Amino acid sequence: MNLTIVGPGRAGMSLALAAAAAGHAVVGILARTAEAAEQPAGSVGAAALAIGDELPPSDLVVLAVRDDAITAVAAALAGTVARCRAAVHVSGLAPVSALDPLADSDLSVGSFHPLQTLPTPEAGATRLAGSWIGITTDIPALKERLESLARSMGAHPFALPDEAKATYHAGAAAAANFPLAALAMASDLFEQAGVPWEAARPLVEAVIANAFELGPRAALTGPVARGDVATVKGQFDAVYRDTPEWRATYAAFVQILARLAGRVDSFDDVIEQWRVPQEER
């Protein structure tokens, strides 16, 4: 495919490098100014262009700008895409209608969301192989082309219904970000205990593997899953003593785990008691 990338940031250049490595031609890179596009365009042998320039003949134009800029950038591109066949944005949340300003241009439109964190172009391009990519479009021919683009980069395409994107994106954020709250708390407790944080790595990696092999609910082990209230009380007391700033969070996590384990009744009292500072009990 001939690809043009609009917005040479983390996602745009990760896709550009991965597509080039897969044998596609990246023919244009558009930034706010042609000067800003020069270095990224040089890295994939593309023409450096500014928004407003006529786009080169492209099978696909990829809008990789921030979510809140997609519609404005689509409007700015509208008169310049006569030689292009299709356009996608790469947001997991925004609907395909964010590209409505391109509707009169006779382009097929959709979205192409890599379910991956793309922190730099190089790391992102490497990580795209093996990642899943959500594809949203009503146009069968475009769907096929996007699936084939994803596969050529070593990624797994999946159909993502437009009306489900916000729910899916909330799920992606929960999966990618929420575990970090628990890990930040855990690393503070390890530090207090004088235990190296690295020691937790095999345990944490096994838990993540279990969550995919068994499902997140069936993977739950530990004192809450066993209904071992005395052990959890001992943990609460240690958290209160050594990391009081995590007390409420620890109690909230235990409450969630008790619900998942079907043991709300066993832990209600200890959680209530824990909410009251030790000296007032």
Ligand SMILES: NC(=O)c1ccc[n+]([C@@H]2O[C@H](COP(=O)([O-])OP(=O)(O)OC[C@H]3O[C@@H](n4cnc5c(N)ncnc54)[C@H](OP(=O)(O)O)[C@@H]3O)[C@@H](O)[C@H]2O)c1
């Ligand atoms: N990074 C990820 O992990 C990731 C993963 C999946 C999907 N995405 C999606 O990728 C899209 C871009 O995110 P990102 O993380 O790549 O952001 P980013 O690194 O900030 O890149 C955005 C790029 O778009 C350019 N841009 C913004 N407004 C523009 C405008 N009006 N005209 C021309 N260029 C403009 C920016 O240029 P300036 O620097 O001049 O503003 C920058 O080069 C978002 O829809 C995001 O949801 C990102």
